[in-house]
Amino acid sequence: MLMYQEKLKNITVGIAGCGGLGSNCAVALARIGIGKLIIADFDIIVESNLNRQYFFYDQIGLKKAHALKENILRINPKVLIEAHDVRLTSENIPTIFKECQIIVEAFDLAEMKQMIIETVLTEMPDKYIVAGLGLAGWGHNNLIKTEQFDNLFICGDLISEVSPEMPPLAPKVGIVSNMQANQVFDIIMNNIK
């Protein structure tokens, strides 16, 4: 086993939201052999999710947390997965993600992004949080970046907000979610002993 694989095996990452960001980020981490994922989402899969989320047509109607667990285990059955079909709040986040060293913010709504970032910064300051911000539309590859603010990392273009004309779509959401996974990987290799 290679050194990076040894290190990944002992890490637990929380995935807060199993939509475009969360499903793709979780799959990338599973493929490289992360030890454990704690995934959470209250939603069910609808057809419009399939333009970016790591689900299949025959999974429409299923709970996202359970379907994502199933998909990850088909890719890498060695990953431990705890799936929570729950709406995350500032009250339950510290409990659900207690054993995680790193939390991936993978919500859709700005209010929810703010809620989890502020919850981690105030209630769980020893953990890292990697957020996705600005992923609407297409193109502008060179505007996508990562900013660090202490234990908070933000991946995305930081400016493109979703609207009916500028939906979140597979290419850009895929880039940002995989940047989040790459940042998680980097934190594991360089920041966690």
Added chain:
Amino acid sequence: MKITLNNREEVFEKDEMTVIELLEYKKFTFKIITVKVNGTFIKKDMYEKTIIKEGDNVAAIHLITGG
């Protein structure tokens, strides 16, 4: 004063500013924003009381929908 704002150096004429003054000056009047000063998260009700001065490291992150 010279401060770091969102990882970039910026110079202001004033020697001190509150968080709310800084946000207004920079026209960061977004509804959903998270502010950190020197690594510490600043609650919204502390924006008027928190003073930013020379050398401070400020993050003002505008949160937008999409995921």
